[in-house]
Amino acid sequence: MKVSKDEIILAARELFREKGYAGASMQDLADRVGLRKASLYMRFPNKEALVPEVLEMTLNTTFSQPGISSPDWKTAYEAVIRSIAAALTDRHRCVGFHLAYGIGDDTPLAKQAVRDFFRSHLDRMTDILARAMPRETATIIAADDLxxxxxxxxxxxLFDDPTSMKRAVDLALGPVRSH
Amino acid sequence: MKVSKDEIILAARELFREKGYAGASMQDLADRVGLRKASLYMRFPNKEALVPEVLEMTLNTTFSQPGISSPDWKTAYEAVIRSIAAALTDRHRCVGFHLAYGIGDDTPLAKQAVRDFFRSHLDRMTDILARAMPRETATIIAADDLxxxxxxxxxxxLFDDPTSMKRAVDLALGPVRSH
DNA sequence: CCTACCGATCGGTAGG
DNA sequence: CCTACCGATCGGTAGG
Incomplete structure (x- = not known):
């Protein structure tokens, strides 16, 4: 087993992020990891099954950053915002968003995985904020920050312009700091 | 000529919005407008050429809403924001954004059209705001509102939830009103 | 993990 | 605006 499952998932994530679900081909994925296309089907039953794996890995990475499990809610929230923003700034696109737009009713498992992915983001952000404010307020702030x-x-x-992302971070963290 | 060019562009827009560039097929487009696939190539040289047309039509519609040409900048800006928000709320997705994410370097004309589409949005929003504030400030506010x-x-x-869009409108118009 | 292959569909064209 | 077709590629499988 020369190519690990995680390597394939990482390559699939790149592919989905760049080309979306429909634009990503199993042949392209195989080429990127140095396997024959048929060999991908040893680890994944089909293309759709890649989606939950890609999103779970991404979610885990995002919420494993230092500071997120801090008991201090301000520290934790800042770490979450920065973790998400860093990944997006680095890659210029969000896999989850590309899949949210691109996945249809013909791939229901993938669709559910995308929903779960963003639900998890929203829930975890809300949980942190809810330590310091009413849950209803926390839900709204989390949704809008995301x-x-x-x-x-x-x-x-489109424009290689990171300044809007920087301001998004500042705007999300400004109220937190002055709380 | 039973099927007009505009009908095809409208159908192509729906298709791109739902499935993205890669996921949209000329056969599907032909079926939606009631033509044979080959007949589409009488009006459009290829699939890529649909993209500029779709985006130009969308831009024109967005900025033809009443109020946008008002000499009062507050009226004009509110009309722009509401026009964009209404279209997005209605369709749940933005064609331009889907294409921005989904189009690669293999379709350079389409890529440029997407850039022009959003540049036009940003420029027009900035022009309105610049009537009442420094141009640098206007540029930033336009970018962040969009x-x-x-x-x-x-x-x-993902969730059929329009409340975040409503708050986005309120947040864009709040400062304008109290200006 | 491979070679070899399947039917279906892709964007696009020939020719009328 | 159509029928008929092109080569290429799609996701996926058989069989080893």
């Missing part, structure tokens, strides 16, 4: 970070990828993807 | 509107489509596309 939307703003995602929206800022427009300027990254 | 990013927020686009980001809010995440909640629309």
């Amino acid at each position: 939307a703003r970070l995602e929206g800022a990828t427009l300027h990254l993807a | 990013a927020r509107l686009e980001g809010a489509t995440l909640h629309l596309a």
Whole structure:
């Protein structure tokens, strides 16, 4: 077993991020990891099954950054925002968002995985904020902060412009700091 | 000539919005407008050529809404924001954003069209705001307001939740009103 | 993990 | 605006 499952998932993530679900081909994925296409089907039953794996890995990485498990909610929230923003700034696109837009009803398992991915983000962000404010308020702030970070990828993807993402981070953390 | 060019462009827009560039097929487009696939090539040289047309039509519609040409900048800006938000809320996705994410270097004309599309949005928004504030400030506010509107489509596309978009509108218009 | 292959569909064209 | 077709590529499988 020369190529690990994680290597394939990492390559699949790159591919989905760049080309979306429909634009990503199993042949391209095989080429990137140095396998024959048929060999991919030893580890994954089909293309759709890559989606949950890609998103789980991404979620785990995002929420494994230092500081996120801090008991201090301000520290934890800042770490989450910075972790998400760093990944998006680095890659210019969000895999999850690309899949959210690109996946249809013909791939229901993938669709559910995308929903779970963002639900998890929103829930974890809300949980942190809810330590310091009513849960209803926390839900709204989490949703809007995440939307703003995602929206800022427009300027990254199209114009290579990271300033909107930086302001999105500042705007998310400003109220937290002065709380 | 039973099927007009505009009908095809409208159908292509729906298709690109739903499935992205790679996921949209000329056969599907032909089926939607009731033509044979080959007949599409009478009006468009290839698939890529649909993209500029789709985006030009969308831009024109967005900026033809009443109020946008008002000499009062507050009226004009509110009309722009509401026009964009209404389209996104209605369709749950932004064609331009889907294409921004999905189009690669193999379709350079389409890529440029997407850039022009958003550049036009940003320029027109900035021009309106610059009537009342320094141009540098206007540029930043326009970029962030647009990013927020686009980001809010995440909640629309995934969870059918329009509240984030409503707040994006309120947040864009709040400072304008109290100016 | 490979070679070899399947039917289906892709964007696009020939020719009328 | 159509029928008929092109080569290329798609996701996936058989069989070893």
